[in-house]
Amino acid sequence: MKAVILGATKGMGRALARRLAARGDELFLLGRDVDDLARSARDLEARAGRPPQSIGGAACDLEKPEGFTAALDAAEAALGGLDTVVVTAGLFATQERLEADPGLARRLLTVDFANTVVFCEEARNRLLARGGGTLCVFSSVAGERGRKPVVIYGAAKAGLSRYLEGLDHRFRARGLRTVCVKPGFVRTGMTEGLKSPPFAGEPDAVAASVVRAIDRGRPVVYAPGVWALIMLVIRLLPRFVMRKIGF
């Protein structure tokens, strides 16, 4: 596999990149901070027993869509074409913070929905041009239902999930496989300070199921798997119950 990962330096993206590197996939890393990308590239090389500088990286910021083309050009040049694009990057903030700061809410909606879609459009065009490939994007269980603690973040992720579903319907026949990852609560730097619910997952366990989903081309994957059941129940709850509960 020749994969480019946007957001490989932290959390689930880091764990996923390590699993892909360990099994021999060729990787190119995209992210905001080039020094941090270099540290992650050296980590992946050392873990996978590859020569230094064999994994490249380039700056790419979901707040700066004008840089998407150059970043993907760099990835394609370094890898000699690519067949897999993974997006784990995104912004997170609690509902309280987003309600108190409309500027932050606007930023989050732009990054997690609008600009992620723009990035994916650029990526899927390239994949389709070479006859297909995999587009794996991290959405969230927060987008499954309008819920009190994630009204704004959940709305952005709901939009993203719908977009990926649409891509799957429209382009699957032409060889584009979309994988929409819906993580439940996972213990990473992103969820620091939040109260950990039961069934909280670890990044490496999520990464393992995402690798399986990429290999099989599964359009939707809940990780950890138990969240598929939890969200099934949540989707079935009537509105008057959702108004009462805090989940």
Add this chain to the structure above:
Amino acid sequence: MSDEGTLSGWGCAPVVPGREVHSEDLADVTTGMPLTRGLGRSYGDSSLPAARDRRVASATLADRILSFDPDSGLLRAEAGLSLSEIYRLFLPRGWFAPVTPGTQFVTLGGMVAADVHGGNHHVAGCFGAHVTRLRMRVADGRIVDCSREQEPDLFRATIGGMGLTGHILEVEFKMARVSSPWLWGETEQARSVGQFFDLLGRAAADWPFTKGWIDCVSRGKNLGRGIMYRARWATPGEAPARPPAHKKGFALPVYLPSWAFNRVTARVFNELYFRGHPTRGGRLIHPDAFFYPLDGVRHWNRAFGHAGFTQWQCVVPHASGLPTITRVLELVTSRGLASPICVIKDCGPQGEGLLSFPMLGISIAIDLPVRPWTRPLIDALNDLVLAEGGRIYLAKDAFTRREHFQKMEPRLGEWQAIRRRWDPEGRLRSAQSERLLGDAS
């Protein structure tokens, strides 16, 4: 951000209010923090916040390897990288940590802070002896590199300095080449402490890894009977082609009731353990079985119940080794209720870390449940060790008195002077430094 919750070490005692703050960016998260914590395997209060603090930085998400040179074995990594990852990634490639403690679930930062030692202390010294460079965030906020050439005082004070000289951000150390990923070793039963000492002394010359388990319940003619383990890395000819498999083991799902560990269960365990390890000649041994027998049961610390347990580990000079260890065993067995896990080891010379625990002599480590008699017993044991010029291991301790510790450590003055130079306002502190050094009071 909520500051509620509690923290404790591996012994589940003491339990203090506080929480860990996690981030992949260790340099960022340590800013303004009083302490950094790794995987929380120190037994007592080393990794707990002092009474006036509520938060500690957690290093565990900062786990990237920054470089590895397969020619020299030099590895540089963020301080939260765990020994279990190093083991998993590098043993199949013919490299292993130069020194390993009795659990693989420790971070590099923790290994430096406690200057851990292992079964090869008599030949390899402590982990700190293999460390070549540290990157730290010191109390005034600066990020400083230190080594034997650069800021050597900070380097020596940080090795074994229990994280109190600054936050350890990155560690560079030299890995050890191994001839195969398997061990080759022998087991021998000893009938008395005297015979045990004899076996340890003789094995040291030929075997890089030696350690012993002692029956900590039996008295009279069985006092100090035990099992001596000695091992080396297997040669390519001895080792099978397949690498040792990584077993997940099982987890103790709940805390056992505190009464489950008692006189009878301790006696039964010790008897079974002794009989289960007869004298045996050379054979292949899985590294897990030799280095990490207890890691096979995750959360084994729950076996002592919510009341928790502590480990008391001391080292005494060889000259008084046999009578002192005999006296220790008499004191412990006289209570009738003691430890299923009691480990004995001969140590090589003291390392360069100013507060590093091991020194030339004999070390014994005894697990003790927390009961009303635990503190008086530890007081009596510490009196004994103090009189013989020995000392205790801070990474295990939760009960030692300040006056005992300060008398045991003639090096404390020099260490404190360096620490004060780097942290004049006393910003770095822990529950342990508050208890033993009077910090934050």
